[in-house]
Amino acid sequence: MARMASQPSPARLGRSRRFNPRGWMTRHLQVALASLGRLARSPLASMMTLGVIGIALALPSALHLLLLNVEKMSGDWDSVASISLYLQKSIETGQAEKLAKRLEEEFGIAETQLIGRDQALAEFRAMSGFSEALGSLSDNPLPAVIIVRPAPGDESPAALERLSGRLGALPEVEIAQLDLQWVQRFHAITQIAGRTVWVLATLLGMAVVLTVFNTIRLEIQARQQEIEISKLIGATDAFIRRPFLYSGFWYGVLGGLLCWLLVSLSLWLLHAPVARLAGLYESGFALSGMSLYALLWLLCASTLLGLTGSWIAVGRHLRRIDPS
Numbered sequence: 553m554a555r556m557a558s559q560p561s562p563a564r565l566g567r568s569r570r571f572n573p574r575g576w577m578t579r580h581l582q583v584a585l586a587s588l589g590r591l592a593r594s595p596l597a598s599m600m601t602l603g604v605i606g607i608a609l610a611l612p613s614a615l616h617l618l619l620l621n622v623e624k625m626s627g628d629w630d631s632v633a634s635i636s637l638y639l640q641k642s643i644e645t646g647q648a649e650k651l652a653k654r655l656e657e658e659f660g661i662a663e664t665q666l667i668g669r670d671q672a673l674a675e676f677r678a679m680s681g682f683s684e685a686l687g688s689l690s691d692n693p694l695p696a697v698i699i700v701r702p703a704p705g706d707e708s709p710a711a712l713e714r715l716s717g718r719l720g721a722l723p724e725v726e727i728a729q730l731d732l733q734w735v736q737r738f739h740a741i742t743q744i745a746g747r748t749v750w751v752l753a754t755l756l757g758m759a760v761v762l763t764v765f766n767t768i769r770l771e772i773q774a775r776q777q778e779i780e781i782s783k784l785i786g787a788t789d790a791f792i793r794r795p796f797l798y799s800g801f802w803y804g805v806l807g808g809l810l811c812w813l814l815v816s817l818s819l820w821l822l823h824a825p826v827a828r829l830a831g832l833y834e835s836g837f838a839l840s841g842m843s844l845y846a847l848l849w850l851l852c853a854s855t856l857l858g859l860t861g862s863w864i865a866v867g868r869h870l871r872r873i874d875p876s
Contacts, residue, residue, distance in 0.1 A: 605807030612753035764861025804858020
């Protein structure tokens, strides 16, 4: 009777087996810090692995950032996505000004620039070198021109063609000229560059997984006796797998931070030469760095790659260790 009274009740056993969030977090925090300390105790090997991961991630990240800057630079060009509307010769300057304002209101155009007939003749006379021949004309043969720049987001070739067709159908417009060939070429080049970045990112992401896989494999082999002893005393696979997964986690996080540091350093070195080049072309263009949103995506991707490599390595080699 006394012995039965000293045994824990079923309710107390149920409470002891309940999930304890604080204890769970404490155990995982201890394992995470222990894995980080293990990396710190072998700094040379850890830095070499992190260097490979950081460089592998920095190349596609830098190319993606370069592509974004090129698209931004193209958006700052004065001649990007412009449509020239040659008006009827009977349209006077006042009527052309009213038409330009109406285009901005009705078609959602970002900006219009009016070149009157007299201004067009003066510019043509100065640039063509036929000023004497043009001076002998009794009438100005050039029409007024409205340069139309669509709103951001409507600069794709298909959107430009639709807008050019709508503007060309206006009764005041004689010809709507759109130089679409270079726009199509530019979009084709950017699409090829973007696809190349994704292919390169996939290949180098696989290289990161293989790097972490090989590193964790060597660590498992070095700790094989420890793993065998842990299995003999009843340790579960999840308990044994946990420190190696945290090692892959730290490789991914620190490798992503190193990638961000390398890309930021490269942009800092290129900032002054690019600014001087932009000043020569009277442009205010400046290189844009990696945003906080992009940094978060980079860290998530690098962490996922590190965890994937460690998970594959642990799952492949842990089953081969037989303590018997």
